[in-house]
Amino acid sequence: MGATCVVGLQWGDEAKGKIVDCLADRFDVVVRYNGGANAGHTVVWGDRTFKLSLLPTGVLKPHLKSVIANGVVVYPPKFLQEIQQIRDAGIAIGPNLLVSDHAHVIFPYHMEEERLSEQGDTSPIGTTGRGIGPCYQDKVGRVCAVRVGDLLKPEKLAERLRYIVPRKNRILAALHHGNGEPAKQFDADLLAHEYIAFGEQLRPFVTDTVHFLHQSLSGGKNILFEAAQGSLLDVDHGTYPYVTSSNSSPAGIWTGSGMPARRLDRVIGVIKAYTTRVGRGPFPTELDDGPEGIGERIRQIGREFGTVTGRPRRVGWFDAVAARHSRTLAGADELALMLLDVLSGQKELKIATGYRGPDGKVWEHFPSDPDLLAKCDPIYESLPGWRDDITGARSRSELPTAAQDYVTRIEQLLGTPVKTISVGPDRAQTMMA
Numbered sequence: 001m002g003a004t005c006v007v008g009l010q011w012g013d014e015a016k017g018k019i020v021d022c023l024a025d026r027f028d029v030v031v032r033y034n035g036g037a038n039a040g041h042t043v044v045w046g047d048r049t050f051k052l053s054l055l056p057t058g059v060l061k062p063h064l065k066s067v068i069a070n071g072v073v074v075y076p077p078k079f080l081q082e083i084q085q086i087r088d089a090g091i092a093i094g095p096n097l098l099v100s101d102h103a104h105v106i107f108p109y110h111m112e113e114e115r116l117s118e119q120g121d122t123s124p125i126g127t128t129g130r131g132i133g134p135c136y137q138d139k140v141g142r143v144c145a146v147r148v149g150d151l152l153k154p155e156k157l158a159e160r161l162r163y164i165v166p167r168k169n170r171i172l173a174a175l176h177h178g179n180g181e182p183a184k185q186f187d188a189d190l191l192a193h194e195y196i197a198f199g200e201q202l203r204p205f206v207t208d209t210v211h212f213l214h215q216s217l218s219g220g221k222n223i224l225f226e227a228a229q230g231s232l233l234d235v236d237h238g239t240y241p242y243v244t245s246s247n248s249s250p251a252g253i254w255t256g257s258g259m260p261a262r263r264l265d266r267v268i269g270v271i272k273a274y275t276t277r278v279g280r281g282p283f284p285t286e287l288d289d290g291p292e293g294i295g296e297r298i299r300q301i302g303r304e305f306g307t308v309t310g311r312p313r314r315v316g317w318f319d320a321v322a323a324r325h326s327r328t329l330a331g332a333d334e335l336a337l338m339l340l341d342v343l344s345g346q347k348e349l350k351i352a353t354g355y356r357g358p359d360g361k362v363w364e365h366f367p368s369d370p371d372l373l374a375k376c377d378p379i380y381e382s383l384p385g386w387r388d389d390i391t392g393a394r395s396r397s398e399l400p401t402a403a404q405d406y407v408t409r410i411e412q413l414l415g416t417p418v419k420t421i422s423v424g425p426d427r428a429q430t431m432m433a
Contacts, residue, residue: 002265003223005250006336008230009326011239011277012248013306013313014270015338017041018422020057020226022430023268028221029065030058031213033256034246035228036073036106036135038128040306042425048089055082055097056226062092065216067209070102071246071256072228073135074148076198099202100209101149107191109168110134112184116175125242125280128309136245144168148206151199158192165191210258217263225253225264231326239370242281249330269332269416271323273340273406276304276313282374285316285352294346302342317350317380320413325366327414334433336420337407340399341429346385349406352378353413383409391424395431399423 006023008014021043024030037053043060050060054074059066068074083093110131117134118124127133138144144164150157165188176183216223229248232238237249246252254261277283287295295315298304304313327335343349355363355376367373386400393399396407399421411418419433 003263004266005225006268007227007250007330009269009271009323010230010275011232012230013276014272016270017043017057019270019336022427024058024061027224029216029223030056031067031069031225031257032056033069033071034248034252036132037075037078038130038132052082054078059097062096066097068099069209069257070100071252073104073106075106080201097205098207098209099205101206103148104135104139105146106131106135109186112172119180133245151195152203154196161188161192213259231330237329239281267330267332268334268336269327269330270336272338273343275316275319278306278313282370283314284376284378285319286314287316302339319352321352321366324414327416332416334419335416337418338422340421341391341423344390345387349383349385350380353381354379393423
């Protein structure tokens with residue numbers, strides 16, 4: 001089976017966690033290679049539901065090695081909280097969880113920096129406020145960066161923070177615009193004491209994950225890469241600046257884990273049967289049709305509220321132009337179509353097959369200019385809906401004809417086969433080829 005990547009092809013929240021959970025038994029290692037505690041996923045284990053944001057989905061499988069690779073940014077309190085949540089459920093976590101010593105560390109001043117930046121910006125991005133972006137900024141800037149391996153060296157960490165914290169305090173004070181809560185100031189020695197203690201708790205998990213992954217590949221192990229967020233939020237290829245701070249497409253695997261991209265054998269692109277987005281940014285098919293509209297109906301039935309923040313997600317019709325773009329970007333070999341059951345009961349369904357720009361020009365490909373995208377209107381193709389409850393279907397042939405036609409049309413528009421269809425939250429409600 002080799003190496004497989006499960007990646008979202010929309011603006012995140014495509015239910016990738018369920019696909020990883022369904023596939024995990026076929027693999028030896030599951031790897032998270034980007035993002036941080038801003039990427040929520042809900043996983044059902046027996047009669048328990050877990051809402052995780054930092055730990056890989058595979059951590060619920062004790063036979064698997066779960067890896068938080070070097071491309072992830074780690075907030076130690078959240079890491080330890082999620083471990084305790086799983087242990088409290090009676091699931092063992094020990095040598096099966098590995099954290100890269102090169103992953104970068106989020107500190108409270110990162111969260112404060114993000115709060116102040118969003119508060120004072122006339123065009124806020126709409127981040128989760130978890131300090132992800134400022135931590136990645138420090139990683140690239142190098143001067144104020146701290147890696148997980150540094151937490152295991154008390155003297156070095158204290159020395160680093162005595163340099164970093166006064167600098168951060170000055171930046172935070174400058175970012176405050178006189179409105180709202182004043183900028184917080186931090187004490188280097190108190191932070192060092194707190195994070196040295198975190199380091200001791202993390203110590204059993206910390207290792208050179210690049211070496212581990214290469215050993216695993218050489219030993220014939222099957223590896224499953226789990227992307228966070230969606231490809232349309234990729235920092236290089238998404239709707240910038242309304243994106244995340246990492247490469248959320250398969251492009252992030254090489255830098256985020258150390259595994260060469262040519263070792264990847266299979267890419268599964270995950271899409272919802274409709275489209276959602278959290279935060280600001282262009283969204284051509286958005287259904288902003290009020291509390292009694294179709295958008296709100298889909299939001300309520302699909303429980304479209306952020307796993308991490310609880311914010312209501314923006315909802316719209318399926319956008320084939322955007323999904324085709326990200327499918328090409330990701331090099332997806334097959335598609336997993338999620339939440340198809342949420343569309344049951346709609347008399348008519350719509351799919352965006354093109355855009356019309358403000359000058360009347362028709363776009364059949366995804367514009368690279370986000371400002372232009374924000375001014376585009378979708379060109380819709382209408383398809384008949386279905387009224388049947390499809391949550392009991394266990395094969396594609398058991399779906400109503402209209403539902404089968406909807407799936408087929410998505411395949412045609414994206415030029416890629418749909419090999420997985422989800423019609424409910426339970427693992428049994430997942431049709432996999």
